[in-house]
Amino acid sequence: MPEVTSSVPARAVSMRELQGILGVSRSTLSGLVAAGFVTPTRGPRNAWRFTFQDAVLLRTALQLRAARITPRKIIAALSRLRKALPDELPLTGIRVSAVGNDVAVRSGPSQWDAVTGQLLLDFEVAEIKGDVVFLDTAPARRSGERQAEEWYELGEVLRASDVTGAEQAYRKAIELSPRPFYAAYVDLGVLLCELEARCDDALEIFDEALIHFSSDAVLHFNRAIALEDLGRFEDAERSYQRSLEIDPTHADAHHNLAILLERRGDPQGLVRHLNAYRRLTT
Incomplete structure (x- = not known):
């Protein structure tokens, strides 16, 4: 490569x-x-x-x-x-x-x-x-595993000072790793999602990661955030729901879904998930 x-x-x-x-x-x-x-x-x-x-x-x-x-x-x-x-x-x-x-x-x-x-x-x-x-x-x-770890560590260092360098390092870690590199997928997707113009790219990363980690609540949660930022609210709702199917104790997923359901005109859904969020955080 x-x-x-x-x-x-x-x-x-x-x-x-x-x-x-x-x-x-x-x-x-x-x-x-x-x-x-x-x-x-x-x-x-x-x-x-x-x-x-x-x-x-x-x-x-x-x-x-x-x-x-x-x-x-x-x-x-x-x-x-x-x-x-x-x-x-x-x-x-x-x-x-x-x-x-x-x-x-x-x-x-x-x-x-x-x-x-x-x-x-x-x-x-x-x-x-x-x-x-x-x-x-x-x-x-x-x-390859050691190489990938070092590129991932470089990405962690660079993300505070150089987003482009961090992206390249995370992508290199994913490329070199002999096994799907979960942390590199997550951190790269989050990094891209923090840039408003890169939500499509973030979504691609989360979708690729879910091929390997289909039952990971965090990935479905982050995917939902990217979809919501892209204005794809119905898809975002499904991703939040999938995250909660996998991990019903994911408080942030309950919170985000409650706000999204309020926006979509579902007051009962808002109350249900907001109450779940409060139970998990108090």
Whole structure:
């Protein structure tokens, strides 16, 4: 299958946005900046502004630190890695790992020491202990399931800052997974449904997912939302009803269906499902 060739454009993000992307506290990020792992610019009111490249480097620093790599080696590795990262970061790119007490970077078929720049032999790859960054060239010999997981993780990171990149990553996860990738289907469909102009695309994703997961209440619920946003109210009602047939305790499905039935002139349906929603949430 062809590789995705689009790239993620550079974009400055705030400290708060970066906290959400990396899942760490403000004090942790401030400490990493103070340690010299990245040098963000200053924006309005002197607030720090981070690039996506900074996010990659900080994610790498956090996970190398968790792998007990010394700060000196982390800073040296990031200094070299920073030069290897383009301003516009490709979705397929670089994998950084801890190899014993050293830091290895894989780009394409090659693996090199992040501090010295020396190429490492293939047999050393087996000694890698844990992936530490979400960008990966996905070598052919690695399992499709692992590749798909990494693309899914990339989508989770990108959805807070770049919708296009997240969509591409989720689609790549679905494409590469040897089994239907439930979470990637759900998150891609929700992502597209949040964009008013992409509800048709979201519906296609949910319909495709339901081929594999026909008895999943969440998928039928999300499909109903997409149909409702498209103005297909009768179809939306059927999808909400199907969701509730599968899971009668799905409170949000009761709530949404109650509102939809009120719009469709069914006051009895409104009361019935609104009462069910209240019972489940009180």
